[in-house]
Amino acid sequence: MTIPAVDSFAGKLAVVTGGGSGIGRELVRQLAAQGCSVAACDLNPDTIAVTAATAWAAAPPGLRVTGHTCDVSDEAQVQRFRDELLAEHASDHVDLVFANAGIYGGGSFVGDSRQEWERTFAINWWGVYFCARTFLPLLIASGDGVLVNTCSVAGFWPTAGAGAPITAYAASEFAIKGFSEALIEDLRSNAPQVRVVVAMPGVVNTEIYENSQRALGRPAWDQLSDAGLLELIPDRTRSTLIEMGLLAEDFSADDLRQLIPRMKEKIRDQGFTPAQAAAGILDGVRSGAWRILVGEEAKMLDEQVRANPEAPFNYDNYAEMYGPLIAQAQAKASGTAEP
Numbered sequence: 543m544t545i546p547a548v549d550s551f552a553g554k555l556a557v558v559t560g561g562g563s564g565i566g567r568e569l570v571r572q573l574a575a576q577g578c579s580v581a582a583c584d585l586n587p588d589t590i591a592v593t594a595a596t597a598w599a600a601a602p603p604g605l606r607v608t609g610h611t612c613d614v615s616d617e618a619q620v621q622r623f624r625d626e627l628l629a630e631h632a633s634d635h636v637d638l639v640f641a642n643a644g645i646y647g648g649g650s651f652v653g654d655s656r657q658e659w660e661r662t663f664a665i666n667w668w669g670v671y672f673c674a675r676t677f678l679p680l681l682i683a684s685g686d687g688v689l690v691n692t693c694s695v696a697g698f699w700p701t702a703g704a705g706a707p708i709t710a711y712a713a714s715e716f717a718i719k720g721f722s723e724a725l726i727e728d729l730r731s732n733a734p735q736v737r738v739v740v741a742m743p744g745v746v747n748t749e750i751y752e753n754s755q756r757a758l759g760r761p762a763w764d765q766l767s768d769a770g771l772l773e774l775i776p777d778r779t780r781s782t783l784i785e786m787g788l789l790a791e792d793f794s795a796d797d798l799r800q801l802i803p804r805m806k807e808k809i810r811d812q813g814f815t816p817a818q819a820a821a822g823i824l825d826g827v828r829s830g831a832w833r834i835l836v837g838e839e840a841k842m843l844d845e846q847v848r849a850n851p852e853a854p855f856n857y858d859n860y861a862e863m864y865g866p867l868i869a870q871a872q873a874k875a876s877g878t879a880e881p
């Protein structure tokens with residue numbers, strides 16, 4: 543099933559949540575570069591101000607890009623964001639809504655705090671829900687609106703592997719996927735001028751870990767005590783870093799403090815980038831797809847779970863499953879990939 547394609551984003555008004563970083567920031571930049579006015583929000587007032595200013599400065603003349611501070615898990619703040627943007631863009635409707643804000647957290651239902659679990663679920667799920675509640679009337683008023691809910695492969699693949707439960711994240715992503723798919727018929731029957739799209743990226747190289755810590759009210763890694771920093775590294779990551787020769791067996795907090803910025807610099811722009819993910823989402827919306835698997839990993843995992851619903855839990859098979867993607871990435875890195 544496809545929905546009518548979007549010919550062009552030019553001249554439209556888009557709303558993007560979580561626009562201060564990662565995929566959201568790239569959605570804002572790419573939409574603005576294609577002539578679309580954007581109202582973007584984020585929990586972090588500093589990063590959203592940068593996104594809005596840089597995207598607007600690089601955009602063609604005649605459009606507006608505005609940045610707003612808003613916690614999407616708080617309905618009153620989402621409504622205030624709506625009122626601000628309608629006033630600043632002098633509009634009575636919006637054409638596109640990208641409900642993109644989200645965090646990682648509450649991995650273990652057993653071991654992590656209830657507060658962390660519920661905060662993660664609230665941002666991811668209630669954030670999407672409040673955006674739909676708040677903006678649906680304005681998408682209807684557009685006469686040709688698109689609601690794009692960012693989900694994740696965790697919406698159909700509820701584990702990050704052995705020893706890495708993702709209970710709050712997966713529960714919220716399953717909710718986003720289920721709601722978006724159920725909305726298809728609701729909109730068809732009751733608001734045919736609006737379409738819903740669910741976008742499911744695999745792993746994207748963003749600052750989601752740091753931003754999630756902030757959203758959960760935790761200090762940044764460089765503000766942690768030595769003990770706090772050492773506790774941050776799960777056993778599995780600890781062994782991998784030692785095996786890779788990046789840390790000695792008896793590494794100290796100081797060794798870790800030096801390694802983190804080096805690692806961040808090394809992996810910057812590696813793997814699947816936020817720019818590629820945003821381009822995949824926008825291409826999908828333009829094509830009329832309602833279900834966008836963003837990136838090769840997402841397509842591979844979708845095939846795996848359809849062939850075998852137990853595939854997510856067959857960890858022994860992961861090496862084989864990821865083999866072709868790893869080979870492809872290595873070939874790309876060494877410059878031998880097929881054009």
Ligand SMILES: NC(=O)c1ccc[n+]([C@@H]2O[C@H](COP(=O)([O-])OP(=O)(O)OC[C@H]3O[C@@H](n4cnc5c(N)ncnc54)[C@H](O)[C@@H]3O)[C@@H](O)[C@H]2O)c1
Nearest residue numbers: 560562563564565585613614643644694745746748750753
């Ligand atoms: N990075 C990945 O591997 C990945 C994979 C699949 C799906 N996703 C999804 O993509 C979306 C964007 O993630 P990203 O990787 O670009 O992360 P990111 O951290 O780089 O960007 C997310 C932005 O959302 C903001 N945010 C967090 N809580 C908020 C709140 N309550 N209200 C408003 N803004 C808030 C953050 O401050 C941040 O600027 C998320 O929904 C995430 O679940 C990410």
